[in-house]
Amino acid sequence: MNNSAPCVILVEPQLAENVGMTARAMMNCGLSELRLVNPRENHLSDKAISASSNAEEILYNAKVFTSTEEALANLQWVVATTARHRDQTKTVLGAENAAKLMAEKIKAGMFCGIMFGPERCGLNNKDVCLADAIVNIPLNPKHCSLNLSQAVLLVGYEFYKTQTECKKDEFVTNNTTPATKEKIFKFCSFLEGLVADCGNFKDDEKREKLVINLRNVFTRNQLTEQELNTLYGIINHIRKN
Amino acid sequence: MNNSAPCVILVEPQLAENVGMTARAMMNCGLSELRLVNPRENHLSDKAISASSNAEEILYNAKVFTSTEEALANLQWVVATTARHRDQTKTVLGAENAAKLMAEKIKAGMFCGIMFGPERCGLNNKDVCLADAIVNIPLNPKHCSLNLSQAVLLVGYEFYKTQTECKKDEFVTNNTTPATKEKIFKFCSFLEGLVADCGNFKDDEKREKLVINLRNVFTRNQLTEQELNTLYGIINHIRKN
Numbered sequence: 001m002n003n004s005a006p007c008v009i010l011v012e013p014q015l016a017e018n019v020g021m022t023a024r025a026m027m028n029c030g031l032s033e034l035r036l037v038n039p040r041e042n043h044l045s046d047k048a049i050s051a052s053s054n055a056e057e058i059l060y061n062a063k064v065f066t067s068t069e070e071a072l073a074n075l076q077w078v079v080a081t082t083a084r085h086r087d088q089t090k091t092v093l094g095a096e097n098a099a100k101l102m103a104e105k106i107k108a109g110m111f112c113g114i115m116f117g118p119e120r121c122g123l124n125n126k127d128v129c130l131a132d133a134i135v136n137i138p139l140n141p142k143h144c145s146l147n148l149s150q151a152v153l154l155v156g157y158e159f160y161k162t163q164t165e166c167k168k169d170e171f172v173t174n175n176t177t178p179a180t181k182e183k184i185f186k187f188c189s190f191l192e193g194l195v196a197d198c199g200n201f202k203d204d205e206k207r208e209k210l211v212i213n214l215r216n217v218f219t220r221n222q223l224t225e226q227e228l229n230t231l232y233g234i235i236n237h238i239r240k241n
Numbered sequence: 242m243n244n245s246a247p248c249v250i251l252v253e254p255q256l257a258e259n260v261g262m263t264a265r266a267m268m269n270c271g272l273s274e275l276r277l278v279n280p281r282e283n284h285l286s287d288k289a290i291s292a293s294s295n296a297e298e299i300l301y302n303a304k305v306f307t308s309t310e311e312a313l314a315n316l317q318w319v320v321a322t323t324a325r326h327r328d329q330t331k332t333v334l335g336a337e338n339a340a341k342l343m344a345e346k347i348k349a350g351m352f353c354g355i356m357f358g359p360e361r362c363g364l365n366n367k368d369v370c371l372a373d374a375i376v377n378i379p380l381n382p383k384h385c386s387l388n389l390s391q392a393v394l395l396v397g398y399e400f401y402k403t404q405t406e407c408k409k410d411e412f413v414t415n416n417t418t419p420a421t422k423e424k425i426f427k428f429c430s431f432l433e434g435l436v437a438d439c440g441n442f443k444d445d446e447k448r449e450k451l452v453i454n455l456r457n458v459f460t461r462n463q464l465t466e467q468e469l470n471t472l473y474g475i476i477n478h479i480r481k482n
Binding site: 028091149 | 262269332333386387417
């Protein structure tokens with residue numbers, strides 16, 4: 001039993017394909033333990049394996065139970081996903097908060113699980129009441145019916161985000177580096193010189209405007225050295241022709 | 242053209258079913274405008290309509306283009322989703338930040354779009370270079386191949402979250418209310434009295450421990466009035482038998 005991530009419990013899933021796609025979504029999110037309560041179809045059928053798209057390991061390791069109680073037995077904190085409000089007294093958590101809370105509990109050594117109901121109607125009240133809290137996935141209230149594997153994906157994604165340092169946005173330059181200001185200003189002067197050569201720089205006010213525009217254009221887009229070279233090349237090519 | 246949400250551009254989608262599932266995911270996330278660049282299959286086929294699960298409106302309104310440039314022509318800010326790093330000079334944004342930035346731009350009146358590539362291989366470099374930034378969805382790096390509609394769902398979900406006030410976690414009680422402390426203490430005293438009647442409260446230290454345990458049990462779980470009545474009912478029933 002893995003205690004670095006919650007297990008996923010599918011209660012009475014109807015279609016083998018959805019179980020396979022759930023395995024794929026779990027793998028995407030770094031989840032590995034799948035429990036099935038009375039699946040209608042064989043979760044090791046060709047359909048399921050094919051839908052899992054290389055996540056069949058999760059299907060082979062999945063455990064099948066005959067009741068939800070048994071499937072939850074050795075867990076310590078369990079949430080139930082449901083789109084509809086239930087006639088139950090229960091804490092309802094947003095998906096992001098539920099993931100954070102679960103991550104804390106897992107860090108504290110607790111075994112956790114996320115329950116999902118059948119495709120057609122979701123979890124029934126008898127299953128929901130077994131959970132410590134309800135998870136609500138914030139989606140368009142006019143169209144919140146979600147494919148089973150997509151519900152797993154969204155909750156898993158929120159959990160995965162709690163486990164990875166939020167990647168900083170980055171400017172990728174690969175084999176080149178952002179050009180220094182000196183090189184960019186030099187390029188602008190080069191362009192300005194070319195325009196002056198054409199005799200279009202006689203009006204001081206116009207010239208000033210053009211200079212400002214050019215410098216704005218070429219400082220706003222974080223040019224790299226390679227890109228500057230490309231621009232020089234193009235211009236030199238034009239001049240020769 | 243809708244300017245309250247980004248449009249979704251699928252470049253050369255291969256399977257009609259995935260286009261249908263994309264429409265469903267878009268509807269889940271409050272997105273409505275779908276653009277298709279050279280789809281391989283008919284996006285209005287029975288397969289696509291059935292996979293859209295009541296989001297066929299989006300399919301009927303989808304526009305088909307013969308080049309990515311045309312599909313992006315009237316947009317002002319576009320991001321490209323790709324799992325792999327590209328040999329390009331481009332800003333890479335995490336999905337959450339990309340959604341926030343896009344929401345700001347939309348609020349400022351800009352027309353925005355999110356580009357997705359073909360199922361088999363994702364966007365090619367010629368398409369990626371047309372985008373203002375790359376979006377990276379944080380997922381298990383060992384298994385980040387994502388079904389097309391699931392990629393749309395995750396980016397759409399992040400956008401939807403920027404548009405809805407983050408729902409506070411709530412304690413749902415339906416037709417009853419959380420019991421007052423007075424009622425809970427009274428219930429505890431009632432239980433303590435029953436235990437005393439059985440003659441088990443002679444040892445002061447033991448009694449104190451039991452009282453504390455009982456009060457902890459019944460204050461930790463935020464009982465409602467209805468639940469208190471249920472507990473009284475059960476105990477009275479036991480006593481009569």
